[in-house]
Amino acid sequence: MAEVISIHSVEDWKKYIEKENTSDKLIVVDFTASWCGPCRFMAPTFAELAKEKPHIIFLKVDVDELKTLAEEWGIRAMPTFLFFKEGKEVDRLVGANKVELQKITTKHGESSSVSA
Numbered sequence: 001m002a003e004v005i006s007i008h009s010v011e012d013w014k015k016y017i018e019k020e021n022t023s024d025k026l027i028v029v030d031f032t033a034s035w036c037g038p039c040r041f042m043a044p045t046f047a048e049l050a051k052e053k054p055h056i057i058f059l060k061v062d063v064d065e066l067k068t069l070a071e072e073w074g075i076r077a078m079p080t081f082l083f084f085k086e087g088k089e090v091d092r093l094v095g096a097n098k099v100e101l102q103k104i105t106t107k108h109g110e111s112s113s114v115s116a
Helices: 010-019 037-052 067-072 098-115
Strands: 005-007 027-032 057-062 080-085 088-094
Touching: 005 010, 010 057, 010 067, 027 037, 037 057, 037 098, 080 098, 088 098
Parallel strands: 005 057, 027 057
Antiparallel strands: 027 080, 080 088
16 A cells, blocks of 8 residues: 655655656655645545555655755645656646646556556
């Protein structure tokens, strides 16, 4: 059963983003903050998606813990979800929209399930 992986360092980030760089496996990243109400609202949905779609990698980044990463990726609101394939951002969702999160994850995750 897949789980959400918390990223606590830039090294961890690089390991996941670069490790999967050559694969077409989808990586979904939740940029979040402990004080953010909409982030807490989305957390159960994000965790449920991780369980439902074990062929996709789900990462969580606390913007207060990793400010440089949040700045590097232009995160201006939480939650912001980034979708990566082959090390490149393929989509982005800003805000607490459960339906859209599921839609985008399914859209980009379909080819991941075929090769997983």
